[in-house]
Amino acid sequence: MALSILLVVLVAALAVLLLRREATLRRVRSSLGPSTSADAGASAARLRATADRAAAVVQDERTDRARLLEHLGSGVLRTDPGLRVVEANPAAHLLLDRAPGSLLGRTVMEAFLDTAVESIARSALEGAQAVGEVHLADADGPTLIVRGQRAVDGGTWLILDDVSELRRLQRIRTEFIDNLSHELRTPLTTVSLLAETLAREADAPGADLPPRMRDRIGKIEIETGHLVQMVSELLDLSRIESGGTIGLLEDLDMGQLATEATERLRLFAERQGVRLRVVTEADLPSVRGDGARLGQVVINLVHNAVKFSPDGGPVTIRARVEGQEVITSVEDRGVGIPTSAQARVFERFYKVDRSRLRAVEGGGTGLGLAIARHLVEQHGGRIWVESVEGRGSTFAFALPIFVP
Numbered sequence: 121m122a123l124s125i126l127l128v129v130l131v132a133a134l135a136v137l138l139l140r141r142e143a144t145l146r147r148v149r150s151s152l153g154p155s156t157s158a159d160a161g162a163s164a165a166r167l168r169a170t171a172d173r174a175a176a177v178v179q180d181e182r183t184d185r186a187r188l189l190e191h192l193g194s195g196v197l198r199t200d201p202g203l204r205v206v207e208a209n210p211a212a213h214l215l216l217d218r219a220p221g222s223l224l225g226r227t228v229m230e231a232f233l234d235t236a237v238e239s240i241a242r243s244a245l246e247g248a249q250a251v252g253e254v255h256l257a258d259a260d261g262p263t264l265i266v267r268g269q270r271a272v273d274g275g276t277w278l279i280l281d282d283v284s285e286l287r288r289l290q291r292i293r294t295e296f297i298d299n300l301s302h303e304l305r306t307p308l309t310t311v312s313l314l315a316e317t318l319a320r321e322a323d324a325p326g327a328d329l330p331p332r333m334r335d336r337i338g339k340i341e342i343e344t345g346h347l348v349q350m351v352s353e354l355l356d357l358s359r360i361e362s363g364g365t366i367g368l369l370e371d372l373d374m375g376q377l378a379t380e381a382t383e384r385l386r387l388f389a390e391r392q393g394v395r396l397r398v399v400t401e402a403d404l405p406s407v408r409g410d411g412a413r414l415g416q417v418v419i420n421l422v423h424n425a426v427k428f429s430p431d432g433g434p435v436t437i438r439a440r441v442e443g444q445e446v447i448t449s450v451e452d453r454g455v456g457i458p459t460s461a462q463a464r465v466f467e468r469f470y471k472v473d474r475s476r477l478r479a480v481e482g483g484g485t486g487l488g489l490a491i492a493r494h495l496v497e498q499h500g501g502r503i504w505v506e507s508v509e510g511r512g513s514t515f516a517f518a519l520p521i522f523v524p
């Protein structure tokens with residue numbers, strides 16, 4: 121009897137276990153998906169459909185990319201990690217003056233015949249954002265901006281933009297300004313000298329001129345002086361712009377250079393009631409450049425700082441090290457520059473407010489900062505301004521420390 125009860129209990133326990141296992145299996149099956157052979161066939165078909173859809177999307181993307189590259193004005197090349205061209209659009213062939221398709225399989229060096237492009241591609245291979253301007257082949261070859269970018273597969277993308285026309289127009293503009301200033305300089309200098317003589321004669325004892333006439337002669341003298349200054353700054357600018365890179369290179373101590381440049385303006389500042397203060401770090405590391413030109417930059421900045429401090433606030437000139445650069449700055453507590461104008465003050469001929477300028481010093485050419493920016497950039501540096509209207513401005517430029 122006991123045995124049969126035990127047997128019944130055992131059978132019941134077994135049945136419960138089996139039922140539980142069946143339920144677990146059902147759960148697992150339902151989470152895994154259909155399990156019958158019919159279900160398996162359906163799911164395989166679904167998988168195939170998904171794969172087909174993905175393949176179609178990839179194909180569409182490829183077609184789109186090919187179309188885009190074909191019609192793009194910029195030249196686009198893709199290279200493998202060995203810098204061999206594996207893809208190049210029609211614009212790339214056109215810019216490099218090659219027959220369609222002939223760039224494929226060539227190395228970057230064979231394609232461009234230019235070491236600068238090869239080093240851009242190498243930097244891109246290493247993951248750096250590389251860009252440079254190159255003038256290809258002979259004098260008639262195009263001027264290209266080449267941008268390099270690492271491709272996902274380990275190769276590189278090279279993007280080419282033709283800036284030949286832009287550079288040609290810039291050259292014509294520079295030549296035009298240069299010629300015009302040359303033509304204007306001689307007659308203007310003569311007129312200026314004559315106005316100066318007239319003004320002196322009008323002021324001489326015994327010269328019996330009505331005050332109104334004397335006043336007008338004085339104004340003619342001042343305005344011709346401005347014209348002469350504008351023409352000579354225009355000449356400076358076009359010379360600097362067409363000069364490309366700087367000629368004379370010396371090891372320079374920016375502290376000393378800033379001090380000397382500031383000294384030249386001390387008298388002018390005193391006349392405006394402005395106190396000049398120079399603060400420089402001792403033993404500043406050298407920068408490399410043309411001392412006369414960098415001195416000109418400091419002079420332009422200090423001159424402005426004094427000119428735009430009508431209430432005679434102090435002007436502080438500093439030279440200090442920051443990271444790998446020497447920063448030279450000129451701080452004033454003058455009229456300041458509205459935020460909207462700050463980005464534009466380095467453009468040629470830009471002036472914030474002509475009436476304010478006249479009130480301050482009686483004129484300006486709007487070229488001083490354009491010249492300063494050119495000079496600083498030719499030295500591999502950058503220039504910027506921080507300013508609050510009504511409170512004052514700090515103009516600063518950074519030059520790389522010279523590492524011999």
Ligand code: ADP
Pocket residue numbers: 420424425428452454455456457465470471472473477483484485486487488489490513
């Ligand atoms: P210029 O001084 O001959 O007009 P710049 O190119 O040197 O030409 O300066 C351009 C303009 O930037 C000036 O006309 C002036 O409006 C503004 N500016 C330059 N320096 C300062 C300064 N320190 N404070 C206020 N405004 C300035």
